[in-house]
Amino acid sequence: MNTATLDAFWIILTGALVAVSGGLLGCYLLLRRLSLIGDAISHAVLPGIAVAFLITGSLSSVPALLGAAVVGLLCTWAIETVQHRAGVQGDAAMGIVFTFLFAVGVILVSSLAGNADLDQECVLYGELAFVIFDQTVWGMPVSTAILLANLLLVIVVLGVGYRGFFLTTFDPAFARALGFSTAAWHYVLMSLVSLTTVVSFESVGAILVVAFLVAPAAIAHLLTDRLPIMLLLAALVGISASAGGYFLAAALNANIAGAMTVVLGVEFVAVMAVKKVGVRMRPRVPVASGT
């Protein structure tokens, strides 16, 4: 492979890693009607990331990553407190908490001005193309390696806890009766979302992570009723968006993560269109009349 192809490979792979982690977690978020919590967390980790930068100078160390991820968890806790303790309606509780944390984050980032590694724009959309300038570890760029480790963690936790996640998602009351702690599984899921948001930050920024948490799962949800297939489809959708986004961005010489999001949007519209047409073309099955 020549360098250009190799670069393309690393970029697409890195994007795909973000998309697959986000897609898998997104399925559970979607089914639990928590898609917007993903949105809130992804905004709210910003102060965590800024402080991690302030202390360690980069995000490529495990303590910094974990520290930043804790802020995401704090955000879910704060939303629940504002909602249940203070009695603010759910959507507003979320809006107040995450905008506040994001504002604090932006202020911290501004006070770090001059720190070349973290500026306001990368907060919003990151830059996948910079992956190839990373140092390498195990023969791959550092960001890619971190994202790979994160994806493995996500797969292992979702795999080991499959039964618990499944039950607490679809039938929380039954799960509780069987002795599963719905709160514990909720926070495990939120920890994974938080961690994924933080590790994806440098590649796709804090906002576009939302696209990967919501869009692949939404597309997969339109296509199937079965969770394993939904997870698989979400992953495939994510991978194809990564590849498609790379080429779109290359054609326009623009931001890759943004292009991936646009591809996800196009995929969604395509699936909706096919479903609509499919519904119209399906022969009407006569309804058996009651006897």
Place this chain on the structure above:
Amino acid sequence: MLSLQELLHFLSLSEPNIRYVVFGTVMVGIASAVIGNFTFLRKRALVGDAIAHAVLPGICLAFLLQGSRTLWVLLPGAFLSGWLALLSIDWINRNSRLKPDAAIGLVLSVFFGAGVLLLTYIQQTGDGSQSGLKHFLFGQAAAILPGDLWVFGITGLLLCGLVALFFKEFTLLSFDPDFAQAVGLPVKRLELLLSTLTVLAVVTGIQTVGVVLMAALLITPAAAARFWTDRIGAMVFLGAAFAAVASVLGSFVSYQQPNMPTGPWIIVVLSGFAFFSMVFAPGRGGLARLWDKARHAWKMQEENVLKAIYHSGESLGDFKAGMRAEAVQGQRAFRPFQLQLSLWTLQRRGLLERDPSGYRLSGEGLREGARLARIHRLWELYLTEYLRLAPDHVHDDAEAMEHLITPELEAQLEAALGYPKRDPHDRDIPR
């Protein structure tokens, strides 16, 4: 660092630059807060967030087509794409199985991603005039120009004017859309108008606080104001006042510290108002509710002690006998400290008297004890007569109700039961 003198100098608005920033942010803040009240009450807070993210591609496209970054050119583009996002959310909700939250997240992120794609595309074309575009991402209140003030002023007046004109209709729409429909209001068109005004507020506000924080300008003032009042008129004014003060203070911070962004500081101050309201607002705030809870718990504790003494007197057939604290403890397991404290407070309220032989009910205490026993027994009787519960199942419920039943309810109960003399356990119902 922060001196009063500087604050006064700032508030005197003698520097034109300060004037632009303060007027601009205050106008935007008030307009968003006013319209945000209805977004908040209709539980559509996060739709505002989606609209805010979704205006980015419109701004970029308008720039690409027109090649200028004056607000007059960019606003229509922003308005159109914000609108399109709103329609997309509704369309997805109606035409797919996706839940509203997923639809909002999807539209928000895809529109924003498209905006980022276009923005970076514009940036690499190297057009010199594009540098201002990214101000829309984070807002750049410091860059407000006199020309922008006109835009803010006109849209602000338009927004507030229309809200004032349709205040009654919007209120009805927010609280009871079904009723609004039933009385013949054009609900669909009013919703359309309200959504359009929201988009308009978002589009103008983005310049000062940026796409992400715009949602806060809509939601947070309303949420904070809600803690202080139940009246929508007062809520609108209070929300607007919070937004205005936060805008001034936020501008002041970034005036003091030039590298500090204005928008995020406005939001931090605004959130501060909201958090303060959550904790300290009378009535709805956290402290007030804790206080109410504690007061009620204490009232129950006192009433239980009084009842225990009354019961003991009843079984002895002598309400004049003194009763020691240990004997009260024997009637019901009180915590010793709480028992001592409530004996003391009951004594101070004149419900108990104390002499060397112990505590006994005063005249008023006797009446109060009898009242509690009466309510308890009436309720037990009511449950057995009307709900046909077994007499051994009604005590616990009555134990809770005796603290809650008002004199009016008591009278109704008595009348409904035909002024009974005996309860289901064949005890006297005291008069």
